[in-house]
Amino acid sequence: MPQEAQKEKSMILQKEMINGLFDELEKAKETGKKVCYTFVPGNLSELIRTFDMLPVYPEINALQSAMRKKSGAYIKEAEKNAHSEDVCTYVKCDVGMMLKGNIGPTGQKIPEPDILLLSYTGCFTFMKWFETLKREYPNAEVIMLHTPYQENGEIRPEMTEYMVKQLREEAIPKMEKISGVKFDEEKLKKHLKLAKEAQDWITKIFETTKHRPSPIDAYFAGVYYIGPINIGFRGTQEAVDYYKELYSEIQERIDLGLGPITPEGEMKEEKYRLVVEGPPNWTSFREFWKIFYDMGAVIVASSYTKVGGVYDMGWRHDPERPLESLAEYCMNCYTNLNIPQRIDLLSKCIQDYHADGYVTNSIKSCNSFSAGQLGMMREIEDRLEIPVGFIESDLVDPRYFSYSNIKNRLESFFQMLEQRKIITATEEVV
Template structure:
């Protein structure tokens, strides 16, 4: 399926998307319209974040989920985040502050117009499920000053020792019962119904099965998906406002059938320029992508025949590789376990284990790290992680640098040169292995 995007003062650019990508974009568009309609419909709005996103719980109170970092991503993809970042810096925010935050603050300062061209509603409550990113706390402090609304925090213990303990679960369940649920009841005027939560969690688990199957389909050769660039589309519904809904179940069933057909036909991933003709390199990628030059960035990979078969970024809103599913029989404990398991809440040894396992399981040629200038949650320790993964797997690793949604920190020439050098390293490694 193809969609024509008309850009101001330019010729139409034909972007090829598979049907599931278009379906995902339609779902997101409907959600933004629902958000914009909230002041008229009377629906309450809960702003929260992707990691630790408690959408199943939020829906129990008939609230609409608004995700500030997704708004920043949409601004980046639409080439609007640059002016928003500059506006935020004029207000006084440092160049070193996360550019998601600055894009969000700048968007508010310029009228808070969402990606659908309509004003975003003020949140009625800020729900912070803290999961390893300190910036989230400061971000919501800024939003609380702006909107003067209630704020409630679910503190998630960091997995510093690399394991979840019963005490951690109990600590979080206590917060849910004493702080989070009473606040959402008060703001929404809706009484909490645990059976309603159970039903939402059952729907989540069903969608999660198909979601994981799709990501693990990249073990095929050729991989039918790109688990980094294409993965941005695939994780959208389950990491955002649709987990726990029938829409999510339908979407992941549809996506799975689409990927099964690509496997049957021996096809590689769909790119903005159509099917990738040949799989030459299989990569694991650590770190978020750059959104201001998303298509150009992706093209540097598929032009070289490089497909990403696994990525840490597609686990930032939940990890399902190791057996976790939302559990309707233990609803509050399940919400706690979900938050504890997200990628940003894992310590560095756990992240190294995940990346090394991906290289082996997906038979990848190596690890590529995209270090994000303004994201400490991802960037801290990445060089150490890179060396450790390289040592464990014997596969070459490389390091590039961009930013999330600040166009000033994307140098196409530098990124392209480093990627070309990395692909040469892979070729040399292959030649050495063949000669041995």
């Protein structure tokens, strides 16, 4: 089965990349490489690489812990330590993991940070998170990189200027000091060029869902596809190779007229095409996905895959404007867009990818995503006259995933879609 073999190839590539990173992290003490904790939205991979540092992404560790069913215990550990039941579970999972020895998803110990690079993009909790980490790691250097919010749906020149100044006068000097590596703008430009290339490929990959049937699921599989570009490999040749490979595999599925691959094999019939807003639930990721593919629903676009960067509106890193484009990149991440921009972006996805429905997965932990989602949904429903569905879950708190509750709502939603489809079909006949 050639396509099976090829499917594995991109997955093997990804696995190699990630394992390689964790191996390097484990050996950081010996190799003398400096460790930089940072977040996915607004992650400055290219800059970190310019200083030969290794990135650690606490929220990725948290979601990995959830997928390995460890988050529940970590969260409880944090709650024993005065954390409220009602705050972000990524934070609590990370704190709990730290209290339990900081063993990462590969079973290897994650080294302590030399730098806490807080490019706080679109999420206040990141700020509180690093305030908490700073108290645990008093020797770590903190770089606070304030990303202005696109409150008016625009990037004004002074916003970019503000960020560039922070990069030039605070971030870069501190990174030089900690890493002992002199800032080399040419090196950064090279990484930015590769970043742009990876962005081109990933955009093409997510555009393949325009096909019928869609060859991929842009949410449940999409979260795997965004891995390399979001967790430290953007700006490397490896990432470009990975995306090229992935694209050719998907192209092959298109040529064969195949639908997306699910954990239980290929999806046979594409019945509904959906756009999803909000992160997935990680503790019951498989069960959650299954509800969709069992019903023949494929996600053709999702906002979550844009948290680490919005590339489908044409924006790319520009090696000729290195610091400016780092700044713009941060400001362009999905949760740094204002509500009207998010509505426009989702509406465009619904139209461009010919979606039949719009589903919000409202995440208790994440106010950056969730606060305002109900208003967004109403607006999208009114504007596009598209059926909308609403479910609630959490990122990594297993106590907040109610399978029957979610299934009940989604079933109703799918049956509503089915009715509407038949009606529309018959009306078209008339």
